[in-house]
Every structure is written in structure tokens, then in C-alpha cells.
Amino acid sequence: MTRLEATRLVVAACRDAAIVASLGHPAYDLFAAGDRPRNFYTWGSMGLASSIGLGLALARPDLHVVVLDGDGSLLMNLGSLATIGLVQPRNLTVIVMDNELYATTGGQPTPTASGADLAAAARAMRIDEAVTVRTADELIARLQPRAPLFIVAKVTESKPTLKPPLDYVGIKDRFMRAIARPAC
Amino acid sequence: MTVAWAAGVCDGAHAAGITDVVYVPDNPLSFVLREFEQRYPAIRLVLATREEEAFGIAAGLYLGGRRPSVMLQSSGLGNSLNALTTLVIPYRIPMVIVVSMRGDEGEWNPVQTPMGLAVRPIFDAIAVPHATVADADGAAQAVVDAAAHAFASGMPRAVLLPRRLTTS
Numbered sequence: 001m002t003r004l005e006a007t008r009l010v011v012a013a014c015r016d017a018a019i020v021a022s023l024g025h026p027a028y029d030l031f032a033a034g035d036r037p038r039n040f041y042t043w044g045s046m047g048l049a050s051s052i053g054l055g056l057a058l059a060r061p062d063l064h065v066v067v068l069d070g071d072g073s074l075l076m077n078l079g080s081l082a083t084i085g086l087v088q089p090r091n092l093t094v095i096v097m098d099n100e101l102y103a104t105t106g107g108q109p110t111p112t113a114s115g116a117d118l119a120a121a122a123r124a125m126r127i128d129e130a131v132t133v134r135t136a137d138e139l140i141a142r143l144q145p146r147a148p149l150f151i152v153a154k155v156t157e158s159k160p161t162l163k164p165p166l167d168y169v170g171i172k173d174r175f176m177r178a179i180a181r182p183a184c
Numbered sequence: 185m186t187v188a189w190a191a192g193v194c195d196g197a198h199a200a201g202i203t204d205v206v207y208v209p210d211n212p213l214s215f216v217l218r219e220f221e222q223r224y225p226a227i228r229l230v231l232a233t234r235e236e237e238a239f240g241i242a243a244g245l246y247l248g249g250r251r252p253s254v255m256l257q258s259s260g261l262g263n264s265l266n267a268l269t270t271l272v273i274p275y276r277i278p279m280v281i282v283v284s285m286r287g288d289e290g291e292w293n294p295v296q297t298p299m300g301l302a303v304r305p306i307f308d309a310i311a312v313p314h315a316t317v318a319d320a321d322g323a324a325q326a327v328v329d330a331a332a333h334a335f336a337s338g339m340p341r342a343v344l345l346p347r348r349l350t351t352s
Contacts, residue, residue, distance in 0.1 A: 020244070040247065044270020048240030051232075052271075055244020055252070058204070058230065063248070079233030083241070086231065168275045176247055 001136050003097045004158035007033040009136060010066060010095060013143040017064040017093075018056060018179050022049035022073040024104030026097050028160035030068055037178030041164040041171050047076030050094050054084055057092035063179060064091050071098040071112045071152075078121060084149070085126030094122075096152045098132075103157045122150040188320035189349050190215035191223075193282060196327025198224050202280060203250045206230045206238040210257035212284045212350035235260030239267035243277045251335060253280040258287065258303045258344075259296060268340070269310055276338040280330045281312070283344045290347040307342055314342035317349055 007029040011019070020040045021027040026049075027041040042049055053067035074080070074096055084092065100113035112118060122130035129148030133139045139153055164171065193216050197205070205220060205227060207213060220227050232238035235256045242252040256264070261283065271277065286293075287300015307314045313333065317326045323345075330341040 042271065044274070045240065045267050048236065048243075048267055048271060051237045051240025052244040052247070055206070055230075055241040055246075056248045057244070058228070058241075059245045059248025059250045077234075077237055077240075079237055080240075082233050083231070083237065172247070172275045172277070176249075179247075180249070 001134075001139070001153070001155055002158035003099060003155040004029045004032060004160070005136060006097060006139055006153045006155050007068065009139055010068065010143065011036075013140065014064065014066050014093075017066045018060075018175070019066045019068060020049050020053045020056065021068040022046070022070045024070070025157070025160055026068045026070050026073075028163050029097075029158060031164040032160060032162045035164065037174045040175045043166065043168060047073050047080075049073060050080045050084065051077065053092055053094065054080070054087065054089060057089040058087065060179065061091055064093070067092070067094045069094060069096045071096055071100060071118060072102045072110045074118060075110060075116075081122050081125040081127060085122075088126075092149060094150050097155050098152050099155050099157050101157060107157070119150065119152045186219070187215040189317065189323045189345070189352075190219050192320055192323025193327055193345070194219040194224055196324035197227065197253060197280070197331075199324065200280070200328045200331030201251050202227060202253045202331060204228045204230060204242070204245050204252045205255055206232055206242045206245070206252060207255040208232055208235050208238055208257070208260055210284050212345060213255050213257070216255065216282075235264040236267045239264055239272055242279050243267075243271055243275070246277050246279060251331070253282060255282040255284070257284045259299055261303055261306060262299060265306070265310070268312070272340050273310065273312070277340070278334040278338050279340050280327060280334055281340055281342040282327070283342055284350060285344055285346045288346050288348075290351060303344065312340050312342055314344055316344040316346060319349065
């Protein structure tokens with residue numbers, strides 16, 4: 001399963017969700033999989049996608065918040081797992097697109113390539129529903145009817161060719177308008 | 185025991201409509217946190233493991249329609265800069281940043297001095313306006329003013345609490 005294929009499955013399964021994507025390839029693939037107003041693309045702040053998602057989930061308990069993180073990104077902010085484990089939000093799903101690479105920066109291997117287990121780290125931080133999936137069928141099964149809190153999706157690189165616009169304020173304003181009204 | 189400057193910070197936050205405080209604790213801020221718990225339980229306190237994470241959580245809270253504040257010790261400003269300069273500022277995400285100062289007048293541990301001296305130049309360099317609370321009577325108004333400017337302009341504002349205030 002490529003990261004783009006996995007991203008398409010998430011977008012299809014979580015139609016009403018607000019989706020926060022980590023910078024670089026996860027955000028590029030979200031844009032390619034289906035640009036929609038409820039997508040929040042980060043262009044920097046590496047590591048903070050799950051923190052942004054947590055804040056959003058706290059602010060809007062009525063909203064399903066999905067975070068598309070990267071393995072390299074999450075490794076920059078592992079403390080976020082402890083905070084999520086502490087808060088235990090019921091409306092947050094963190095999906096780590098784990099390609100075992102710093103793909104955006106040229107394909108250097110991350111520690112997950114040598115066995116670092118992010119789902120185990122999440123469980124150790126009291127995120128009990130943390131799983132690793134390796135196939136599209138496993139991912140679909142975990143996304144329905146309601147995803148667990150934390151999914152590591154082992155993916156292969158999909159070499160994105162599209163990028164969202166560099167219009168940060170436009171991304172934010174469109175996102176905030178979209179989640180301010182009920183999903184259609 | 186009520187500490188006047190800490191009560192002022194909380195009164196200001198409440199008057200300004202701050203809904204959530206994301207924090208990494210330090211000794212002076214413990215007085216502020218206690219005051220929030222006792223007098224303003226409707227203001228949600230969210231513990232972060234690191235200051236950079238706190239800014240990410242606060243950004244998400246704002247996206248969801250809340251009015252957040254981040255409270256941190258000045259020593260944590262250094263590891264917040266990527267969050268501020270690549271998320272909070274370019275996406276225009278307003279919040280009130282309350283900084284408990286170390287390394288300024290009255291500091292006992294010189295390891296804090298370099299960042300203590302750098303806090304204001306750093307905020308100036310990234311164009312985040314900041315005000316320093318001179319005495320307990322001015323604390324509430326400083327927070328109210330910072331919040332008013334932040335949420336009107338869509339940009340963060342900082343309020344600095346010097347050690348002469350917080351250890352008096």
C-alpha cells in the first residue's frame with residue numbers, strides 16, 4: 001500500500017472529519033487524494049500535527065479529528081503521545097503514515113526502519129487502542145465504524161507530484177469556515 | 185493564599201475571554217494555575233510536555249474556535265521558535281503568550297542568563313509584540329491588552345512576568 005492509496009482510503013472513510021496533515025509528503029498526498037475545505041495542511045512546524053489535532057479535538061468534541069502524521073515527524077514530538085494518553089480524547093484519530101523514511105528530505109531511513117515501534121510507544125503512553133496495519137484491508141477494517149485512537153499504517157513512498165497552495169492564511173480561513181458549519 | 189500578581193494574570197485572562205491555557209509549569213506559574221483552578225474553573229488547563237507542543241495544541245484550539253493562551257517559562261522559548269515561526273505567525277493564529285522570566289534581575293542560577301537576556305530580542309526579531317508587567321496592579325490590564333490586540337490582529341502577543349514581580 002502506498003501512502004497515497006492509504007490517504008485515499010482515509011479520506012473516503014472519514015468524509016465528515018477534519019483532517020490535519022503533517023508537512024511535506026503527508027500533506028501533499030492529502031491534497032492529491034482529495035482537496036477539501038476540511039483539510040488543514042501544515043507547511044512547517046514539523047512534529048506538531050498531532051498536537052494541532054489534539055487542540056482541535058478538545059475545542060470541538062462534536063467533530064471527528066483525523067491527523068495524518070509521518071514517522072519522522074512524530075519522532076520529533078513523542079511527548080505528544082503522553083499528552084494524548086493523558087487527555088484521552090474520544091474524537092481524535094492519529095494515523096502515522098510510516099514509510100520508514102524521511103522521504104520529503106531525500107529518503108534517509110528513520111528509526112522505524114530499524115524496528116522502532118510507534119504503536120508500542122503509544123500504548124506505553126496510555127493510548128490503549130494503538131495498532132499497526134500493513135494492508136489496505138487492515139486499514140479499512142480499522143477505520144470503520146470508528147477508528148481507534150492511533151494507527152500506524154506501514155506504507156511505501158508515493159512520490160507526490162501535487163502540492164497544496166502556499167496560502168497559509170487561506171488554508172486556515174477555509175478550514176475554519178468549513179468546520180464552523182455542520183458537515184453536509 | 186492569594187498572590188496578587190498571579191490573581192491579576194488570571195483576572196485579566198478571564199476578562200479577556202481566554203478559554204484555554206496550555207502550559208508547561210514552572211514555580212511562579214504554579215500560583216497562576218492554582219488561581220485558575222480555584223476561581224476560574226471554566227478556563228480549561230492543558231498540560232503539555234514541552235513548550236513547542238503547547239503552541240501546537242493552542243493553534244488547534246484556536247482553529248476550533250477557542251481563545252487560547254500559552255504559559256511557559258522563558259527557558260522554553262528557544263524550543264518554541266519553530267512552532268511560532270512556521271505555524272503561529274504565518275497562519276496568523278492569535279494567542280496570548282505569558283512568559284515567566286528566568287535569567288533576569290534577581291536570578292540565582294546563571295545558566296538561565298543567556299536566554300533571559302535574549303527573550304525580548306527574540307520576540308522583536310520575529311515581530312511578536314511584548315509587554316512587561318511592572319507590578320501586580322498592572323498584571324490584569326497587561327493580559328487584557330495583549331488579548332485584545334492578539335485577537336483583533338490575528339497575531340500572537342506576549343506578556344512577560346519578570347522575576348522581580350514573581351518572586352516579590
